[in-house]
Amino acid sequence: MAAAGIAVSVSMGALKPVLEKLATLLGDKYKKLKGLRKEVSFLMEELSDMKVLLENMDNAEDELNSQAKKWRKDIIDMSYDIEDCIDNFMDRVGDADDKVGILKKASHYLRTIKDRYRIANQINEIKSRVMEASKRRDRYNLNVCTSGSTTIVAVDPRLTALYTDSTTLVGIGTQKEELVKWVEDEEKQLKVMSIVGFGGLGKTTLANEVYHDVEGHFNSKAFVPVSQKPDVPRLLSSVCSKLGVLQSSHACEVQELIDTLREYLCDKRYLIVLDDLWEVKHWDIISCAFPKNSQQSRLIVTTRIEGVAQACCKDHGRIHYMKPLSDADSRKLFFRRIFGTEDTCPPQFTEVSSEILKKCGGLPLAIVTMASSLADQPKEHWDYIQRSIVTESAANSLADMMQILDLSYKHLPHHLRACFLYLGIYPEDYEIERDQLIYLWVAERIVTSKSPMQDVKDVAESCFNELVNRNMIQPESYYYRVHDMMLDLIIKRCREGNFVSVVHSAQVVVERQDRVHRLSVSLSDVPDDDSIFQLATNCCRSQVRSLVFLGASKWMPPLLELKSLRVLFLQFPKHLKTMDLTGVGQLSQLRYLKVNGIFYSDTSIVLPSEIGRMRHLERLEIPYTYICSTPSDIVDLPRLSHLILPEDTSLLDGIGKMKSLRTLRSFLLAESSPEDIKGLSELNKLEDLRMSCRRSRNNREHRPKRADGDTPTAIWMDALIFSLEKLSNLKSFFLSSEFTAVKADALLLLSPPFQNLEVLYLHGLIFSRVPRWIGGLQKLCRLTLGAKQMTQEDINIIGTLPYLTGLRLRISGMPTGTIVIGGTTGFNALEFFVYDCDVMSYLAFEDGAMPSLQKLGLLLDPHKWDKVTPLGLQCLSNLKKITVWTVATSYSNDAGAGDKESEEMSAAALVRKVFQEAANAHPSHLAYTFHEGLDRPAEEAQE
Numbered sequence: 001m002a003a004a005g006i007a008v009s010v011s012m013g014a015l016k017p018v019l020e021k022l023a024t025l026l027g028d029k030y031k032k033l034k035g036l037r038k039e040v041s042f043l044m045e046e047l048s049d050m051k052v053l054l055e056n057m058d059n060a061e062d063e064l065n066s067q068a069k070k071w072r073k074d075i076i077d078m079s080y081d082i083e084d085c086i087d088n089f090m091d092r093v094g095d096a097d098d099k100v101g102i103l104k105k106a107s108h109y110l111r112t113i114k115d116r117y118r119i120a121n122q123i124n125e126i127k128s129r130v131m132e133a134s135k136r137r138d139r140y141n142l143n144v145c146t147s148g149s150t151t152i153v154a155v156d157p158r159l160t161a162l163y164t165d166s167t168t169l170v171g172i173g174t175q176k177e178e179l180v181k182w183v184e185d186e187e188k189q190l191k192v193m194s195i196v197g198f199g200g201l202g203k204t205t206l207a208n209e210v211y212h213d214v215e216g217h218f219n220s221k222a223f224v225p226v227s228q229k230p231d232v233p234r235l236l237s238s239v240c241s242k243l244g245v246l247q248s249s250h251a252c253e254v255q256e257l258i259d260t261l262r263e264y265l266c267d268k269r270y271l272i273v274l275d276d277l278w279e280v281k282h283w284d285i286i287s288c289a290f291p292k293n294s295q296q297s298r299l300i301v302t303t304r305i306e307g308v309a310q311a312c313c314k315d316h317g318r319i320h321y322m323k324p325l326s327d328a329d330s331r332k333l334f335f336r337r338i339f340g341t342e343d344t345c346p347p348q349f350t351e352v353s354s355e356i357l358k359k360c361g362g363l364p365l366a367i368v369t370m371a372s373s374l375a376d377q378p379k380e381h382w383d384y385i386q387r388s389i390v391t392e393s394a395a396n397s398l399a400d401m402m403q404i405l406d407l408s409y410k411h412l413p414h415h416l417r418a419c420f421l422y423l424g425i426y427p428e429d430y431e432i433e434r435d436q437l438i439y440l441w442v443a444e445r446i447v448t449s450k451s452p453m454q455d456v457k458d459v460a461e462s463c464f465n466e467l468v469n470r471n472m473i474q475p476e477s478y479y480y481r482v483h484d485m486m487l488d489l490i491i492k493r494c495r496e497g498n499f500v501s502v503v504h505s506a507q508v509v510v511e512r513q514d515r516v517h518r519l520s521v522s523l524s525d526v527p528d529d530d531s532i533f534q535l536a537t538n539c540c541r542s543q544v545r546s547l548v549f550l551g552a553s554k555w556m557p558p559l560l561e562l563k564s565l566r567v568l569f570l571q572f573p574k575h576l577k578t579m580d581l582t583g584v585g586q587l588s589q590l591r592y593l594k595v596n597g598i599f600y601s602d603t604s605i606v607l608p609s610e611i612g613r614m615r616h617l618e619r620l621e622i623p624y625t626y627i628c629s630t631p632s633d634i635v636d637l638p639r640l641s642h643l644i645l646p647e648d649t650s651l652l653d654g655i656g657k658m659k660s661l662r663t664l665r666s667f668l669l670a671e672s673s674p675e676d677i678k679g680l681s682e683l684n685k686l687e688d689l690r691m692s693c694r695r696s697r698n699n700r701e702h703r704p705k706r707a708d709g710d711t712p713t714a715i716w717m718d719a720l721i722f723s724l725e726k727l728s729n730l731k732s733f734f735l736s737s738e739f740t741a742v743k744a745d746a747l748l749l750l751s752p753p754f755q756n757l758e759v760l761y762l763h764g765l766i767f768s769r770v771p772r773w774i775g776g777l778q779k780l781c782r783l784t785l786g787a788k789q790m791t792q793e794d795i796n797i798i799g800t801l802p803y804l805t806g807l808r809l810r811i812s813g814m815p816t817g818t819i820v821i822g823g824t825t826g827f828n829a830l831e832f833f834v835y836d837c838d839v840m841s842y843l844a845f846e847d848g849a850m851p852s853l854q855k856l857g858l859l860l861d862p863h864k865w866d867k868v869t870p871l872g873l874q875c876l877s878n879l880k881k882i883t884v885w886t887v888a889t890s891y892s893n894d895a896g897a898g899d900k901e902s903e904e905m906s907a908a909a910l911v912r913k914v915f916q917e918a919a920n921a922h923p924s925h926l927a928y929t930f931h932e933g934l935d936r937p938a939e940e941a942q943e
Contacts, residue, residue: 009414010421010499011054011072013446014079019047021086039123043082046130050075053142058414067140071133073498077515078129080545084564084589085122091588091615092119172206179210179300179320183271184217188294189316194309195302197322198471198483199404200365203302206322207273210300218298220270226277228411232285233257239272239289240264254285261289269295277303278411280311287312304408306469324362331357333364337371352382361484366401405489408472418446419463420472423482424490424500425520425548431479436569436594438464439619439642443567443592444518444546503536518546523555559583565590566616572597572605572625582608585631590614591639594621604628612636622646623666641685647692656682665690666734674715680723689727690734691720693764717746730754736763744786747771755779758803762786766812770794779803786810786836795819799826808834808857815842818871823848831855838864845872854880858915861887862907869918881927884915888933908932 008016022044024030026037057064057072064072136142182193195203208223215221222242226235236257240247245264252260272290277283283301290299301312309319325333334357335345345353356374360366374382412420419441426432438460441447447463449456467473474481482490494500498515504522516539523532533555540547540557546567547557554575560583562568568587572579572595584593585608595605604626611617611631619642620634627646634640635654642663651672652658656679669677669691680686724733733754737744744765750773757777761784768788774780775797783804787794790811798807799821807830819842821827827850834857835843853876858869873879886908912930919928 008418008446008448009055009058010418010497011058011076012051013418013444014076015047015051015054016448017445018079018082018086019044019051021083021090022047025086036120036123039127042127043123043130046134047079047082050133050137053137061414062410068142069496071136071140071142075133076498076517078126078133080515080517080543080564081129082126084543085119085126087589088122089119172202172209175206175320175322176209176213179206180213182318183210183214183298183300186296188296190290190292190297190299192299192301192312192315192317194312194317194319195300195322196306196309196319196471197304198324198363198474198486199304199408200363200401200485201322201324202364203304203322204275205364207275207300207302211271211273215271218269218271220265220268221272223273223275225275226282226286228276228278228407230282232282235286236261236289243270258285258289262291265289265297266291266293267295268293268297270297271300272298273300273302275302277301277308277312278305280308283308283312304471306471325364325367326362327357330360330362330367333367334360334371337368338375348379349382352385356382356385359484363401363483363485365404366485369401401485402489402492405486408470408486409489409493412470412472416463416466418499420467421490421494421497421499422446422518423473423487424494424502425518425546426482426487427502427504427520427522427550428484428487429481430550431476432473432481434464434480436596437480439592440567440569443619501539503532503539516540516544518548519544520548520550521555521557522550560586562587563589567592569594570596572603577602578604578606580606582606584608585611585613588613589616591616591618593617593619595625596621597624607631615639618642620644651676651679655679658683659685661686663688667691669693669716669720669735672716674719677716677719678722680720681726683727685729686727687729688732689730690732692736692738694736694738714743714746717743721746721750725751725753728753729756731756732759732761733757734759734761734763735765736761737765752777758782760784766810770797772797774798775800777801782806784808784810786812788813789816790819791817792819795821796825801826803829805829805852806832809836811837811839811842815839818842818844820844820846821849822846822875823851825849828852833857834859835870836860839866840870841866841868843870845870845875847875849875851878853878855883856881857883857885859885859887860911862911865907865911867910867914869915873918874922876922879922879924879926881929882915882919883929883931884911885931886911886933 022040025040026044030036054072054075057068179193179195182191185191195207197203211221211223220243222239224235224239224242233252233254236254237247237252239245240257240261243261243264245260247257247260270290274286287299290297299312301309303309303312306319313319331345331353334353335341339345356370357367360370370385374385409417409420422437422441422444423432425440438457441460441463442456447456447460449459464473468475468480472482472486474483491500491502494502498517500518500520501516502520502522504520519536519539521536521539523536536555537558541561543564544562545564547562547565548567548569549555549557550569550571554573556573557568557570559581563586565587566589568584568590569592570579574597579595581595584590605622606628608631609629610633612633614637616639617637618639620640621642621644623644623646625646626648630645630649630652632653634643635652635657637658639660640658641660643658643661644663644665645667647666647668649667651667653673653676655676659682661683662685664680664683664686665688667690670693680689720735724730731754744762744767747762747765748767748769748771750771752773755776756779758779759782760774760777760780761782763784764786766786766788770785770787770790774783774785778801780801781803783798783801783806785798785808787810790809798804798809804827807827815837821844823846827833829852830850831852832855833850833853836859837843838861840858840860849872856873856876856879873882912932915930916928919926
């Protein structure tokens with residue numbers, strides 16, 4: 001994978017930045033610090049040697065003895081201490097500028113003499129620690145700790161699935177029938193089925209049930225376990241044995257075995273199941289043994305990795321996605337295994353059963369494992385198991401389950417392991433935002449870029465997608481989750497390597513390590529318990545470098561004590577009206593600051609009046625609440641690349657000085673000066689810009705008064721156009737408006753230089769026609785646009801955009817003619833389309849229209865609606881779902897209000913009925929969702 005060399009392992013994540021900073025100290029900038037350079041050279045040489053050994057240890061992580069693990073942990077701790085010392089030196093001492101005079105140089109030296117003395121002592125202490133670590137490495141002979149090691153071959157934990165009594169199985173009947181039907185299909189050519197899903201979902205069990213159900217129809221069949229690192233010659237030889245193929249007495253080469261199998265199977269109807277395939281490269285070899293004959297032969301492959309499933313099925317294949325058991329099937333399986341019946345549970349076990357099944361999360365293996373440990377046990381043992389799974393100590397009960405899940409971890413490339421373990425910061429059932437996690441990885445230096453030309457976000461996205469592909473992160477509608485069982489594995493691994501320490505609820509308090517590098521605190525279900533709060537505070541005092549606070553408790557981190565902090569992510573506690581963050585101004589090493597949560601109109605955040613010391617800050621994100629005052633010197637932060645503030649913020653004075661900015665959200669155009677709007681033109685690295693034209697929702701006494709009122713004038717729009725025409729690197733531009741006075745047509749004459757634009761969101765702006773320059777945005781993926789009228793020519797312009805996957809069109813006026821979308825109109829990549837217009841007959845589809853469209857959204861006023869659906873919905877061949885929104889209507893409290901509301905309900909009911917019938921009549925029997933009385937428009941339509 002492309003990201004392999006630039007996402008780092010757990011060990012390298014600690015040591016790599018230290019080596020880079022030591023190299024900086026050896027550069028020309030610090031050449032006059034002669035005494036320091038000698039010590040730095042020694043550290044550089046020793047740590048470089050240790051780096052090689054750590055890399056070898058990473059490659060044999062599961063074969064390390066306790067001495068090697070302890071030594072590695074000590075080196076990681078020491079690396080963080082060295083980095084803190086170097087950062088402290090660079091911030092407090094540095095080196096005087098060669099261009100300043102001798103008096104200033106002398107003054108600089110005298111001011112920093114105490115700091116120099118203290119840091120010199122720290123470096124000597126570190127040197128002693130490094131020397132001792134080197135001696136221990138040699139004393140324990142760690143350089144060969146992984147060479148020639150013997151490993152005990154464990155019994156395959158999936159073996160029991162092959163011998164499960166079919167009468168005890170629950171929840172796979174429908175899936176089994178579907179797969180059996182596929183196998184028995186009369187199609188002559190070879191077909192491949194991949195069964196893909198999370199470890200423990202029952203892939204092996206399902207494949208085995210299908211195999212035994214249909215094996216009588218095949219004259220050659222074999223069920224073949226593969227394993228993570230298969231010996232391919234031995235595996236092919238095993239296939240030969242199970243098929244009864246005669247082999248040579250001598251050891252055969254892979255090619256000879258493949259030729260033997262192909263010759264034997266060429267004219268036979270065969271069924272082969274390859275269970276638990278992990279690598280595409282192994283499929284590429286093994287699949288050569290199975291000829292593509294015309295005998296109704298079938299191959300079934302089980303895998304945890306979607307990329308493997310896709311590779312197996314690229315030629316005439318099908319992917320079957322395993323899902324967890326439903327709550328009802330989970331209870332049936334659990335009770336049947338314990339009580340012998342699926343319908344009865346003694347009352348005393350009802351509550352504890354629910355807790356245990358919630359933990360199992362629909363994983364059949366976890367349910368069976370737990371049931372086996374509880375059968376014939378007294379109520380006290382059930383209570384013990386319940387407490388154990390909550391406190392993550394049910395090692396014996398869940399050992400087999402953990403062993404299976406751990407296979408997925410062990411198969412991860414080393415550069416993905418740190419990314420995966422970082423998921424330990426989230427408590428159970430947390431809704432993970434992809435971009436939030438990606439930016440945390442970047443701030444933690446878990447992923448880095450190889451060169452300035454490579455966007456580190458692209459690297460992080462690649463790593464995230466790989467974890468999803470491996471079914472280690474589970475996608476949902478708008479968020480992602482980690483299965484509870486997988487999270488237990490993560491926490492276990494984090495504890496072993498001291499990667500993340502967690503204080504998650506009153507019952508789940510992970511024992512404190514000697515050193516806490518990353519701390520996650522989630523106390524939403526904790527009463528006001530001073531002992532828990534004190535534990536969290538004490539952890540913070542252990543030179544913590546990353547703090548994630550996701551709880552709603554009264555505890556707040558001691559910001560002034562977090563001098564080593566690099567990452568700070570805070571969830572705004574619900575009980576607070578004001579969050580005082582003035583202490584962050586002292587956190588000179590902070591790179592990432594985000595405050596998230598559910599905010600109300602009377603909540604606010606207090607930032608320090610000055611944050612000039614935060615010269616390492618790269619991302620500041622406080623998107624959803626009111627900030628009492630934005631620090632005036634924020635424009636002077638040299639590394640700040642991403643600035644995301646609430647919508648009610650005006651552009652900063654001197655915004656043009658922020659040359660490093662790549663993201664700038666979300667500012668009020670109406671409350672910003674034309675000079676500051678023009679200042680945006682200086683931000684030549686800017687990629688993401690979001691602004692709005694509306695009144696501030698906050699108290700006006702906090703906002704600057706403007707002589708020309710609230711409504712944006714032509715002067716402001718001219719200033720915006722001036723800047724937009726210079727922002728050549730822009731990839732995403734959002735401009736929304738609540739003012740009818742905003743003249744969108746001012747943008748018709750824009751000459752945009754941003755040919756790499758991917759997202760264009762013009763919400764609430766109504767053009768007289770589609771801007772012609774949109775047709776030149778050939779990389780555009782998502783577009784939101786409104787016009788009073790829209791002609792066929794306008795639609796054709798949008799249809800030519802080759803990568804457009806999401807489109808929302810608003811037509812506010814009365815149509816003058818029908819827009820026809822057919823096979824030659826374009827829109828070949830479009831997957832999601834929202835049509836916002838009261839006249840549905842204005843839109844017509846013909847054969848071949850929008851061939852990739854899966855979701856269609858329709859927004860209308862039920863009183864102005866023309867009582868029909870868009871024409872030709874049946875021509876949307878790939879459509880899966882229709883969503884209809886009706887616009888809200890407000891009524892006064894007059895005497896006739898009740899009748900009007902009744903009329904509104906009747907109109908909405910008609911909308912619901914007509915579109916439900918249309919969804920049912922579609923050849924694909926579309927899924928249908930109806931939302932009544934929403935404001936126009938629905939912002940989430942573009943997501």
